[in-house]
Amino acid sequence: MRDPGICGKHQSIVRRRSRYRQRDVITQPETRTSYEIGYPSRLSLQPEVDLHTYISLFRMATDPFPQRLPTLDQLGVTDPSNVSPSEVATEWLSGFSAAITQIDAGAVVDLFLEDGFWKDVIALTWDLRTFEGTKDIKKLLDARLAATDLREICLLEEPLREPALQRMFPDLTWVRFCFGFTTKHGKGTGVVYLVPFPDSKWKAYSLLTCLDSLTEFPEKVGPLRHNKADHGTWEENRLQEIEFSTNDPTVLVIGAGHSGLEVAARLKYIGVPTLIIDKKPRVGDNVRPVSISMFNCRLTESRTVR
Ligand SMILES: Cc1cc2nc3c(=O)[nH]c(=O)nc-3n(C[C@H](O)[C@H](O)[C@H](O)COP(=O)(O)OP(=O)(O)OC[C@H]3O[C@@H](n4cnc5c(N)ncnc54)[C@H](O)[C@@H]3O)c2cc1C
DSSP states (O other), X not given: OOOTTSOHHHHHHHHHHHHHXXXXXXXXXXXXXXXXXXXXXXXXXXXXSOHHXXXXXXXXXXXXXXXXXXXXXXXXXXXXXXXXXXXXXXXXXXXXXXXXXXXXXXHHHTTEEEEEEEEEESTTTSSEEEEESHHHHHHHHHHHHHHHTOEEXXXXXXTTTSOEEEEEETTEXXXXXXXXXXXXXXXXXXEEEEEEOTTSOEEEEEEEEEEEXXXXXXXXXXXXXXXXXXXXXXXXXHHHHHHTSSSOOSEEEEOOSHHHHHHHHHXXXXXXXXXXXXXXSSTTTXXXXXXXHHHTOOOOGGGSOO
């Protein structure tokens, strides 16, 4: 019988699972080449593995993933291990910054691989968007560069963010670095992966822009924290806050999972009254049975987190 909660594709996976259970191994056709992102061709599956985990592993193994990695072979270069990552990053970023300042989308995309990526988290699009290829990246910039006033681009050099040459595989090397930026609405962080070209130039394989804070809604941290004494009214105030007895929420978050809780916490930081609702009675009920069965925990009711 069909499970109404599982789509047709997953139904067939459920059937396959029982078929393969005897040998516990699924062999997929070998698809990985040094030019493609691939996944292991053999997945060892244990009968007790949770269905969701099984489905996600199976999908990883079979989904087409045509993205071609910029391997050294494909780029026609030899291993560039003698370069200074700081110099490479600084030179690329200065060209990028100049092109952004002049609102010259054509010059910006010249700094990218033809099939490079620009992933934006809120900063330029107020959304989570990925633009693939210079044609789409140019469209993004034509539409949003002037409107968002992207500026003040500066290399970040603190530990973990400083430019680094990373050799991911014998045939895949890139320079990764981070930069800070400002827009009309706030401050953000960018992450860039540069790959080498035969003419010693480096181009962006991918670039991420992520808005970290909003200028007009600073997080209430450090000196902006609520610093007045509550004089014994904390509990009462907290109850009013929870019950919304004196005000209405500005934002309603549906679902108190990881994402909902995180969104609500961030909104609280910037002073936006937020109510979270969930169809389950307790926070965490969504994952509790799954996690317990997956890790075979023998938790007594008194030890579970309430
Ligand atoms: C088996 C398993 C093991 C995992 N292990 C880990 C791990 O070890 N570490 C890790 O970081 N991640 C783990 N994950 C992933 C992690 O659980 C998810 O990434 C995370 O829960 C996603 O959070 P979310 O808020 O997007 O969705 P969810 O956690 O699914 O939250 C959605 C919430 O919305 C509620 N909801 C849904 N519909 C409605 C509605 N109509 N009205 C009201 N409420 C609604 C649900 O009850 C739920 O509380 C695991 C996932 C699975 C399946």
